[in-house]
Amino acid sequence: MKTIQEIGELAVAAKRSLAKLTTEEKNNILVAAANALRENSKIIIEANNLDVANAKENGIKASLIDRLTLDLNRIEGMADGLEQVAKLPDPIGEVINMKTLPNGLTVGQKRVPMGVIGIIYEARPNVTSDAFGLCLKAGSAAILRGGKEAINSNTEVIKLFREVISSMGYDENIVQLIEDTSRESSTAMMRMNGYIDVLIPRGGAGLIQSVIQNSTVPVIETGVGNCHVFIDESADIDKGVAIIVNAKAQRPSVCNAAETLLVHKNIAADFLPKAATALREKNVELRCDEIAAKYVGDCVPATESDWATEFLDYILAVKVVNDFDEALEHIVKYSTGHSEAIVSENYTNCQRFLNEVDSAAVYVNASTRFTDGNEFGFGAEIGISTQKLHARGPMGLKELTTTKYIIYGNGQIRK
């Protein structure tokens, strides 16, 4: 097994050859990798069976085992994902803001690869394939460090990809898997300044916090979403019910699902009984403050910690607020800066919400579930950034690149 240091050195060597590949060459690798997944689905599923058996033996909970499990459908999804990335426009090489200065220098910013991208993730083996595809298309070498639960699946998938790359005459180290799944390997990766240009954690709040606290390599923080929907006094009630049901229950396990519903007191009597009925039809447990409980009927009393919790489950905290400002203050206090929505027909309140809510995605009259690279039309997504540096919101190919200034001169010197 290679050391982290060796993996870093191989990635740095590989990034230079990768940066020179044409779009066509990168696309050919992606298509070949997709075919390799399909042709070797049996071997991948065998490796995955080992992971699943180990997980069951270790008493891993059912929802995690579901995320871990690969079948023909999911492998087809991975292959299809790589082909989709091949079809996306290549972000590399674009030159922006090019202009000629008074002294005749021509200066522009050229979009170039990051170099080496590190991804630390948990139990989903499909992230292995997605991350490889996006990093490759963005022109960067990838160092992947998946969870120990998926190690057999990940090892098999990366082995396949590296064989494909090597057989096409390219440097297989444009993608590497860290097979050591100890905590030490993860920490070592976070300290690889000079080798890894950016580190992206994908997973639960614990993983993300650990990377933020320990990494000296620049990090893009992803994902934790304590998202709010605010039903303003003037809301269209049918739209409001549809939006909160969608935001909460269409897929509760993801970061853009709503966790708290705020309702203006003047619409609570009309809105909450209808919303409660619709949410209960989707088996959503309601945790209400005292006033909301009056309109909702049988429900769990909300505690202070409920306002701060990303349930990722069929649970919704519900609060009645006195006015727009109280809703705003609640969001300022508890939001993780992911996605928030207002449902309102009041022009000024809609504009204030868009201006004053400081989150990666701020919605008027739409579900928070749209915060997603595919929904926003990027074609693919490596994660959703909840930090303000570099990328904020869904990250597509462009967010995996950087720029450099290129300057064409004719002997200019500074005066």
Add this chain to the structure above:
Amino acid sequence: MKTIQEIGELAVAAKRSLAKLTTEEKNNILVAAANALRENSKIIIEANNLDVANAKENGIKASLIDRLTLDLNRIEGMADGLEQVAKLPDPIGEVINMKTLPNGLTVGQKRVPMGVIGIIYEARPNVTSDAFGLCLKAGSAAILRGGKEAINSNTEVIKLFREVISSMGYDENIVQLIEDTSRESSTAMMRMNGYIDVLIPRGGAGLIQSVIQNSTVPVIETGVGNCHVFIDESADIDKGVAIIVNAKAQRPSVCNAAETLLVHKNIAADFLPKAATALREKNVELRCDEIAAKYVGDCVPATESDWATEFLDYILAVKVVNDFDEALEHIVKYSTGHSEAIVSENYTNCQRFLNEVDSAAVYVNASTRFTDGNEFGFGAEIGISTQKLHARGPMGLKELTTTKYIIYGNGQIRK
């Protein structure tokens, strides 16, 4: 004296009111602050005299004392800088990439303030004024932590600014100085996740490395520049001499000054004697490899560490290379990714240099000294980023902002 925690809380409270200020209001504060500097120059210089006296007592070296010293000219420079920032276009509020999705949602990215920006810097008190002006115009609250050498000057300048802000009816905590200049206050600042959105160190390599190693707040790495000029076989010799003399000696103490000269062996006999004469006229010490020494005559032998050193002085390392590729390999090995230049009339080599050198600014036939926000036409600069995340190269107002997605819907829910 407030604790770091209290300062953080006050900044978070202040950022919300600051984000609502119009461009006109921000400009009025900047102009008033500039006038306050001029009107109180005597008090500022008195405070600065204390700092200078302390520095002399502590045996601080002359070049640092020069950076620390304020006189009427320098205070006018600070005031003028604030007025220049007032004249720059406001980056806040611009909406980019706005489009309507197939489902009717209208999605765009709105440029918004970072929130709270932390700046850690060393002995130059003019950074206090510059950083305040840029952060304010970019809509963010600033927490400034200057060096202990300048504490009296910084305290006086910030006191003035806060009085101006407060007298105009705004929250004075949009700018705060950390008056505790202990190492502990600096470390505490680096751990203020949730309060400070980005931390920018400005100073020497030691300070920057300390921030990178210890900060859990996202950092923009600035400044260290081991910059190279490569004289290719086909270079115009006069242009080459002018460029290396300018890049090295026009202002050797700054990060975009050249530190190593690489010369193609086939032009060395014609180029190096002329370059050496011109550089010696500027009192530049040459540290040469064996082959370069033959053409340069009396010089210091270069050691391995010279190739890796940012001299920031009238010293230049000189090496003769066999070909373009050897020059490229040398740059890959020793560059800090700041600024590199090729002097060449060969089209292919110029294009290869632009493509293959992985630095923030890559030049053809021009001096590396142009890597500067003012030279690039930004009007002002907070530093030069040598990292790949968020900003790369000179950072102006735009690089001090972030974006958020704003989404206008009409009841859309995700299918």
